[in-house]
Amino acid sequence: xxxxxxxxxxxxxxxxxxxxxxxxxxxxxxxxxxxxxxxxxxxxxxxxxxxxxxxxxxxxxxxxxxxxxxxxxxxxxxxxxxxxxxxxxxxxxxxxxxxxxxxxxxxxxxxxxxxxxxxxxxxxxxxxxxxxxxxxxxxxxxxxxxxxxxxxxxxxxxxxxxxxxxxxxxxxxxxxxxxxxxxxxxxxxxxxxxxxxxxxxxxxxxxxxxxxxxxxxxxxxxxxxxxxxxxxxxxxxxxxxxxxxxxxxxxxxxxxxxxxxxxxxxxxxxxxxxxxxxxxxxxxxxxxxxxxxxxxxxxxxxxxxxxxxxxxxx
Numbered sequence: 001x002x003x004x005x006x007x008x009x010x011x012x013x014x015x016x017x018x019x020x021x022x023x024x025x026x027x028x029x030x031x032x033x034x035x036x037x038x039x040x041x042x043x044x045x046x047x048x049x050x051x052x053x054x055x056x057x058x059x060x061x062x063x064x065x066x067x068x069x070x071x072x073x074x075x076x077x078x079x080x081x082x083x084x085x086x087x088x089x090x091x092x093x094x095x096x097x098x099x100x101x102x103x104x105x106x107x108x109x110x111x112x113x114x115x116x117x118x119x120x121x122x123x124x125x126x127x128x129x130x131x132x133x134x135x136x137x138x139x140x141x142x143x144x145x146x147x148x149x150x151x152x153x154x155x156x157x158x159x160x161x162x163x164x165x166x167x168x169x170x171x172x173x174x175x176x177x178x179x180x181x182x183x184x185x186x187x188x189x190x191x192x193x194x195x196x197x198x199x200x201x202x203x204x205x206x207x208x209x210x211x212x213x214x215x216x217x218x219x220x221x222x223x224x225x226x227x228x229x230x231x232x233x234x235x236x237x238x239x240x241x242x243x244x245x246x247x248x249x250x251x252x253x254x255x256x257x258x259x260x261x262x263x264x265x266x267x268x269x270x271x272x273x274x275x276x277x278x279x280x281x282x283x284x285x286x287x288x289x290x291x292x293x294x295x296x297x298x299x300x301x302x303x304x305x306x307x308x309x310x311x312x313x314x
Contacts, residue, residue: 031090032058032067033185033202038075039082040198045103046138047164050157051076061155061168064097066201079103079198081191085184089249091241092206092234093182096171099155099200101137104193105130111195113188116173119181119250124174130195138164143195166200178235181250210234217242217269218279220300221251229281229299231267238264240283240297254302256295262287274298274305 043051055070070076078084093116102111112128128134133151136142139161146153150170157165173182182204189197211232220227221244230241236259242252256262262285270282278300286292291312296305 040079077198095205105143105195109194122176
């Protein structure tokens with residue numbers, strides 16, 4: 001069996017690219033998040049002077065980076081009754097870190113929640129409970145302790161009477177999030193004297209993805225801009241991701257197979273093979289028997305167009 005000329009050129013190009021880019025991996029990686037809405041200034045709260053040096057700045061608390069922001073009105077946190085949606089758009093998030101404290105606080109009061117939503121349906125909610133995972137930012141006559149093991153007290157400030165501090169929560173997401181985008185984080189606050197929670201900052205961590213290469217593809221979401229196709233491996237599966245070239249969000253995520261079934265090498269754009277008006281994506285991989293093969297995938301839907309076995313060179 002012989003490859004036709006066009007396929008042979010594609011394979012040789014992909015092999016050459018793979019040699020130069022193979023093994024590009026994401027080690028432990030943090031992404032600091034932006035709070036689009038802030039409505040309070042904690043520098044005016046009890047012992048708030050200790051926060052003066054924080055806003056705006058980039059800080060590392062207990063080994064985790066955070067971006068601390070301030071808006072044009074001088075607000076630096078989201079607080080009070082309401083909901084804040086934080087767009088994330090990061091694939092394979094395993095951990096989320098937050099800086100959440102409260103003003104006031106009655107022991108065991110449910111003062112809000114934080115919800116993590118995935119692009120493929122995963123959702124995980126944690127209630128914010130005074131004395132469990134949140135407490136007053138000021139060590140005084142309200143709740144001064146937390147019992148949850150995932151809370152690190154006083155990552156900033158001091159944990160003594162009469163002084164203010166910030167605590168860090170470390171949320172470990174369920175395994176379902178490791179194979180999809182973390183779309184957003186929803187922070188809900190009920191407010192009131194039973195505990196008025198405020199969110200200072202949030203950071204996410206993804207540490208299990210290996211990315212092999214990326215290639216530009218013609219516009220697939222109709223915004224007139226070039227998009228991108230990304231070949232990656234995470235938690236035992238190989239994925240093809242179609243990425244918005246402007247916003248960076250995941251437009252389509254397709255599982256190509258497990259790492260037992262295939263070893264990914266590279267990908268490139270090829271002519272439209274299924275006549276739907278969109279270019280296709282050729283993924284080069286190695287099967288368990290050591291032979292190479294191509295998956296042709298539709299760039300619009302990610303659907304498999306065809307699989308082609310590549311004959312061994314004799």
